[in-house]
Amino acid sequence: MKLVSWNVNGIRACVKKGFLDYFHSIDADIFCLQETKLQEGQISLDLKGYHQYWNYALRKGYSGTAVFTKKKPLTVSYGFNQDHMEPEGRIITCEYDSFYLVNVYTPNSKRDLSRIKERLGWEDALRDYLADLNLHKPVILCGDLNVAHTEIDLKNDKSNRGNSGFTDEERGKMGLLLKEGFVDSFRYLYPEKDDAFSWWSYMSKVRERNIGWRIDYFIVSEQLSPSIEKAEIHSDIHGSDHCPVYLELE
Incomplete structure (x- = not known):
C-alpha cells in the first residue's frame, strides 16, 4: 500500500505548478493534503x-485538508468526535477494514x-x-505536524531553539505521542539520517541550500512498524514550500 501526504x-496554486503530474505518477492508494486553502466548489479535480x-475551514483561503483514496472507507469523520466543532478543517479520519487513516494539519x-x-x-x-482509535485498530497518522522533533530534523537547531515549531513544549508533546505506542516511520528506517527536510522558507536560496525542517510525517501504530517498506521525502517535487512525504507498507 502506497500513501502520500x-x-x-x-x-x-499547486495544481498550476505540476500537482497532477506528481499525483498521477506516484499512483498512491491514499493521497492526503493539508493547507488546501479553499471552500467547497472552488476547484474540481478529475481524479x-x-x-x-x-x-x-470556515475562514476563506485558510487551512483545510483532503483525502483522495482508491478504496472507499467504511466511515469518514471530521474533527475529534461528533461533538467537536472543527472550524479550521484540520482533521479527517478514514476507517478501513484493518486500520484508521488520520490526516492532520496541526495548528502553528x-x-x-x-x-x-x-x-x-x-x-x-x-x-x-x-490512543483511543489504537485500542480498536492500528492507526496511520499523516500530515504537517508543525514540529521538528529532534535536532537532526532541522538545519539550524541551535539558533531555532525555542522558536515556533522547535519549542521544548511542542517537541515534548511529540515525544509523548510516540510513547503512546506510535512510531515515526522515517526515523524507524533512518534513525540518524540528517539533512532530510520537508519544508523550506520562501526566503531566497533557502531551498537550494537545503536549509529546511522536517515537519511532515507518517506516524504509525507500533504493530504496523514491521510492515514499513519505504519512508521517503520527495524533496525534488516542487509546487509548495513543503514537499510530499511517502510511506509504503507491505
Missing part, C-alpha cells in the same frame, strides 16, 4: 478511480508563540484521540 499551501473527501503556534497554549491543547486532544 503533502502540505500543498493552496491546492489551486479517476479516487474517492475524494474534503474538510474546509505562531512566530510570537501567541497560539502555543491552543496548540498544546490540540496536541493533548489529538494524542487522546489517536
Whole structure:
C-alpha cells in the first residue's frame, strides 16, 4: 500500500505548478493534503478511480485538508468526535477494514508563540484521540505536524531553539505521542539520517541550500512498524514550500 501526504499551501496554486503530474505518477492508494486553502466548489479535480473527501475551514483561503483514496472507507469523520466543532478543517479520519487513516494539519503556534497554549491543547486532544482509535485498530497518522522533533530534523537547531515549531513544549508533546505506542516511520528506517527536510522558507536560496525542517510525517501504530517498506521525502517535487512525504507498507 502506497500513501502520500503533502502540505500543498493552496491546492489551486499547486495544481498550476505540476500537482497532477506528481499525483498521477506516484499512483498512491491514499493521497492526503493539508493547507488546501479553499471552500467547497472552488476547484474540481478529475481524479479517476479516487474517492475524494474534503474538510474546509470556515475562514476563506485558510487551512483545510483532503483525502483522495482508491478504496472507499467504511466511515469518514471530521474533527475529534461528533461533538467537536472543527472550524479550521484540520482533521479527517478514514476507517478501513484493518486500520484508521488520520490526516492532520496541526495548528502553528505562531512566530510570537501567541497560539502555543491552543496548540498544546490540540496536541493533548489529538494524542487522546489517536490512543483511543489504537485500542480498536492500528492507526496511520499523516500530515504537517508543525514540529521538528529532534535536532537532526532541522538545519539550524541551535539558533531555532525555542522558536515556533522547535519549542521544548511542542517537541515534548511529540515525544509523548510516540510513547503512546506510535512510531515515526522515517526515523524507524533512518534513525540518524540528517539533512532530510520537508519544508523550506520562501526566503531566497533557502531551498537550494537545503536549509529546511522536517515537519511532515507518517506516524504509525507500533504493530504496523514491521510492515514499513519505504519512508521517503520527495524533496525534488516542487509546487509548495513543503514537499510530499511517502510511506509504503507491505
